[in-house]
Amino acid sequence: MTPEAENLYKAHSKYVYSNALRLLRNKQDAEDVTQNVFIKFFAALSSFRGDSSVRTYLYRIAVNEIMDMSRKRKVRENKMEQVASPEYTKPQTGKMELDSLLSKLDDEHKIPILLSEINGFTYKEIAEILNLNEGTVKSRIHRGMAKLIAAAQKEKTK
Amino acid sequence: MTCNKTETLLYAYTKKFLPPVSQKEILAHLALCPSCTSKYKALIRLNGLFASSLQAPSKKVLHNIRIASGDKPFSLFRPAYALSFSAALFFCIFGATVLFKTVKNNEIKEFLTDTYSSFSYSDTEESSYITEYHLEDIGLSDTI
Known part of the structure; x- marks a missing residue:
């Protein structure tokens, strides 16, 4: 592993991991995803054509991996016929509150919000990562945030 | 508004x-x-x-990525290390054995030489015969 690759890992691993953890709500799955994302990213970096920025490219791989893991987990849980409920990682208080609020959103709204809020991507970059129109991204973020605000207000009044 | x-x-x-x-x-x-x-x-x-939701993954993740990228962790049980270690051990034992044998032979030789030189034989041939005879007896005749 080259020093450049290590630097890339140090700069982005916590963002990739945090996104995965918020979406999958399982530490082990989030670590597996982070590992796979960087292995794929470093392997593909030599053939990277430079159509988008390296950062956008990395998060495109990350989103695909997270969605893939989410699908695999659904299959796994269905196979188990929900005999036992899945063991979600018990997060700390603040994170638990955020997870509880985010659970009210579907992935379609959750992913652009996380990319915007955790990673600080612009609408244009998120559109590039998710292969969507900028307008669609904007409307999904606004709709999702409105739902989150309403849920946060409800939680506070409880 | x-x-x-x-x-x-x-x-x-x-x-x-x-x-x-x-x-x-x-x-x-x-x-x-x-x-x-x-x-x-x-x-x-x-x-x-x-x-505040930003979290870093455990160190295990970077370790696994390093291995997948071809960085092998240091291990004494890798074949190259094991072979080198065996060869070094063999030469050490062999060298120690040879050295020990040489030192012992020299000590015995010196002891015998000292012992027989203390006798007052006038005939040097007889003296050397006795030394050779005794060295032959203990299997060290070639060392002289």
Whole structure:
């Protein structure tokens, strides 16, 4: 592993991991995803054509991996016929509150919000990562945030 | 500015995406509207939750990536190391054995030479015969 690759890992691993953890709500799955994302990213970096920025490219791989893991987990849980409920990682208080609020959103709204809020991507970059129109991204973020605000207000009044 | 419009622009307002005029209009509305202020406060709280949700993965992840990228962790049980270690051990034992044997032979030789040289034989041939005879007896005749 080259020093450049290590630097890339140090700069982005916590963002990739945090996104995965918020979406999958399982530490082990989030670590597996982070590992796979960087292995794929470093392997593909030599053939990277430079159509988008390296950062956008990395998060495109990350989103695909997270969605893939989410699908695999659904299959796994269905196979188990929900005999036992899945063991979600018990997060700390603040994170638990955020997870509880985010659970009210579907992935379609959750992913652009996380990319915007955790990673600080612009609408244009998120559109590039998710292969969507900028307008669609904007409307999904606004709709999702409105739902989150309403849920946060409800939680506070409880 | 109406509540509906403020709600729509609230997210952009917190991100400071809006032009200065709109930012001022929303600020003025928030000062007068408790309902929108409550939403604004909820949004600020959410921003705080997102900001504090950043977590680093465990060191195990980087270790696994390094291995997958071809960086082998140091291990004494890798074939090259094991072979080198065996060869070094063999030469050490062999060298020690040879050295020990040579030292012992020299000691015995010196002992015998000292012993027989103390006898007052005038005939040197007999003296050398006795030395050779005794060395032959203990298997060291070649060493002289």
